[in-house]
Amino acid sequence: MNQVIRHRLFWPALILVLLLAVNVVFTDGFLSVEMKGGHLYGSLIDIIRFGAPLILVAIGMTLVIATGGIDLSVGSVVAISGAxxxxxxxxxxxxxxxxxxxxxxxxxxxLSLVLGVWNGFLVAGIGIQPIIATLILMVAGRGVAQLITDGQIITINSTPYKLVGGGYWLTVPFGILIVLVVLAVTAFLTRRLALGLLIESVGGNAEASRLAGIRSRGLIILVYTFCGLCAGIAGLMISSNISSADGNAAGLWIELDAILAVVIGGTSLVGGRFSLGGTVLGALIIQTLTTTIYSIGVPPETTLLFKALVIVLVCLLQSPTFRAKVFRRRERGRPAAPSSGTDAKVRIPA
Structure with a gap:
C-alpha cells in the first residue's frame, strides 16, 4: 500500500477521482455514456473532447520542460494556426x-513548425533564456494572429474542417483520436527509443550531455519544434470546433494551464525526468475542474479564484514535504532515537 501511495501518479489520479465524484453528486447521470445518432455522448466524453487541445499542448510542453526550458508562446501559436x-x-x-x-x-x-524552430533557435542557438525567448513570441504572436484575421473574427462553414475538432469518427470524437495518436507516437519515441533518455539527460545537465557527445542544441530545437506542432494542432481543433478564428481570444492562457498540467503530473520545472501519463492526468484534472465549477454553480466572478485555490491544494498534496509536515509522517530511513533503558549503548572513543 505504501508503494502505491508513493507512486507519483497516485495523487493526481486520486484528485481526478474526487473531482469526478463531486460531479456525480451534483449532476444526474454524470457517468452515463450513451449512443445517439451513431455517436458516443456523455459528460465523460465531453471532458475528454474539450480537454483534447490542452492535452496536446501539455504533451509538447512536457518535453520542453524536461529539457529545463519553458514555452510561453503556445497560446499565440494556437491563435496563429487557427487564424x-x-x-x-x-x-x-x-x-x-x-x-x-x-x-x-x-x-x-x-507555420507552427517554423514558430517552434524559431523558439528553439533563440534558446539553443543564441542562448536566450527560455522564458524570455518564448515571451517574445507570446506577445508578438497575438499581433500576428490579429494581422492574419485583420482584427476580425473569421467565420467559416466547412464540413471537412469541422471534423478536426467537432466531428466524430468510429463513434468517437475525432479530436480524441488525434490525441491518442500523438500520445502514442510521443510515448514510443521517448520511451521505446533513446530519445527520452537523451532529453532527460539534457534537462539534467546540458553541458555534461554535450561533453558526453549528445547534441544538446539539436535536441532543444527539436522539442521546441514539436511543442509548436502540438500547439498548431490544438489551434486547428479549437477553431474547427467553433467554425471560426479569433486571433485575440483563441488559446488565451492555455500556456498556463499546460504548465500546470505538467507540474500536476509530476514533472519537475527544473528539467530531467518527465511523465507523459502524469501530464495527461494533469490536463484531465484541469478540464474536469472547469466542468465541476459549472456543475456546482460557482459564481462567474469567483471562478478563477476557486480554480486557483483547488490547483494550489492539488500541488500541496503532491508535495512529499507538505504531506510529511501535515500528517507528521516520519521520513523513511530516519534512525530511531536510542531508548533510555539498559539496551542503549554508548560508544566511548578510545
Whole structure:
C-alpha cells in the first residue's frame, strides 16, 4: 500500500477521482455514456473532447520542460494556426473541398513548425533564456494572429474542417483520436527509443550531455519544434470546433494551464525526468475542474479564484514535504532515537 501511495501518479489520479465524484453528486447521470445518432455522448466524453487541445499542448510542453526550458508562446501559436487555416478556407470557392481544406491545414501546421524552430533557435542557438525567448513570441504572436484575421473574427462553414475538432469518427470524437495518436507516437519515441533518455539527460545537465557527445542544441530545437506542432494542432481543433478564428481570444492562457498540467503530473520545472501519463492526468484534472465549477454553480466572478485555490491544494498534496509536515509522517530511513533503558549503548572513543 505504501508503494502505491508513493507512486507519483497516485495523487493526481486520486484528485481526478474526487473531482469526478463531486460531479456525480451534483449532476444526474454524470457517468452515463450513451449512443445517439451513431455517436458516443456523455459528460465523460465531453471532458475528454474539450480537454483534447490542452492535452496536446501539455504533451509538447512536457518535453520542453524536461529539457529545463519553458514555452510561453503556445497560446499565440494556437491563435496563429487557427487564424491562418480559417483565412485560407474562407477564401475557397468551395469550403467543403477536401483538397483546399488539407492545404489550409498543411500551411497552418507548417507555420507552427517554423514558430517552434524559431523558439528553439533563440534558446539553443543564441542562448536566450527560455522564458524570455518564448515571451517574445507570446506577445508578438497575438499581433500576428490579429494581422492574419485583420482584427476580425473569421467565420467559416466547412464540413471537412469541422471534423478536426467537432466531428466524430468510429463513434468517437475525432479530436480524441488525434490525441491518442500523438500520445502514442510521443510515448514510443521517448520511451521505446533513446530519445527520452537523451532529453532527460539534457534537462539534467546540458553541458555534461554535450561533453558526453549528445547534441544538446539539436535536441532543444527539436522539442521546441514539436511543442509548436502540438500547439498548431490544438489551434486547428479549437477553431474547427467553433467554425471560426479569433486571433485575440483563441488559446488565451492555455500556456498556463499546460504548465500546470505538467507540474500536476509530476514533472519537475527544473528539467530531467518527465511523465507523459502524469501530464495527461494533469490536463484531465484541469478540464474536469472547469466542468465541476459549472456543475456546482460557482459564481462567474469567483471562478478563477476557486480554480486557483483547488490547483494550489492539488500541488500541496503532491508535495512529499507538505504531506510529511501535515500528517507528521516520519521520513523513511530516519534512525530511531536510542531508548533510555539498559539496551542503549554508548560508544566511548578510545
Amino acid at each position: 491562418l487555416a480559417c483565412l485560407q478556407i474562407s477564401g475557397l470557392e468551395d469550403q467543403n473541398a477536401v483538397g483546399g481544406v488539407l492545404t489550409a491545414i498543411g500551411l497552418a501546421l507548417a
